[in-house]
Amino acid sequence: QVRVADSGGGSVQLGESLRLSCTVSGVTFDRPDMAWHRQAPGKGCELVASITNDGRTYVRDSVKGRFTISQDNSGNTVYLQMNSLKFEDTAVYYCAPDSRPVDLCGLWTQGTRVTVSS
Numbered sequence: 711q712v713r714v715a716d717s718g719g720g721s722v723q724l725g726e727s728l729r730l731s732c733t734v735s736g737v738t739f740d741r742p743d744m745a746w747h748r749q750a751p752g753k754g755c756e757l758v759a760s761i762t763n764d765g766r767t768y769v770r771d772s773v774k775g776r777f778t779i780s781q782d783n784s785g786n787t788v789y790l791q792m793n794s795l796k797f798e799d800t801a802v803y804y805c806a807p808d809s810r811p812v813d814l815c816g817l818w819t820q821g822t823r824v825t826v827s828s
Contacts, residue, residue: 711736712734712735712736712737712741712742712807713734713735713736714732714733714734714735714744714805714806714807714818714819715732715733715735715805715819716730716731716732716803716804716805716819716821716822717730717731717732717822718730718731718822719802719803719821719822719823719824720823720824720825721825721826721827722795722824722825722826722827723826723827723828724795724796724797724826724827724828725794725795726795726826727791727792727793727794727795728792728795728824729789729790729791729792730746730789730790730792730803730805730822730824731787731788731789732744732746732787732788732789732790732805733786733787734785734786734787734788734807735786737786740763741763741785741786741807742763742807742808743760743761743762743763743807743808743809744760744761744781744788744805744806744807744809745757745758745759745760745761745805745806745807745808745809745814746758746759746760746779746788746790746803746804746805746806747803747804747806747814747815748801748802748803748804748815748824749801749802749804749815749816749821750798750800750801751800751801753801754813755804755812755813755814755815756770756811757770757809757810757811758770758773758777758790758803759773759777759778759779759790760779760809761779761780761781761788761809762809763785765781767779767780768809772798773792773799776792776793776794776795776796777790777791777792777793778790778791778793779791788805790803792824795824795826796826797826797827797828799824799826800824800825800826801823801824802815802821802822802823802824803821803822803823803824804816804817804818804819804821804822805818805819806818806819
């Protein structure tokens with residue numbers, strides 16, 4: 711059974727950077743596509759970025775050019791590098807072994823909170 715654990719959130723100021731990490735375990739065959747989802751206060755869950763086993767990536771338009779998803783050589787750790795953070799990036803971020811743009815927030819992990827302030 712695939713298990714994931716996310717970390718790396720925190721409180722930062724406008725324009726700063728953070729890197730989130732997601733460790734994957736329990737993969738017995740091909741690792742599934744991995745994704746970061748987020749849920750901002752009072753808003754729904756949204757897919758932020760995803761990466762396939764062979765490294766193909768997707769990043770939503772609102773963070774394109776600022777966020778980068780990547781993985782280590784083993785594929786067991788997936789990162790979300792977030793640069794030039796904006797107020798609207800404030801959210802709880804969730805790692806999931808599922809890149810579908812559906813409400814997966816909280817399904818696999820408790821998430822890691824990112825707060826951007828002035």
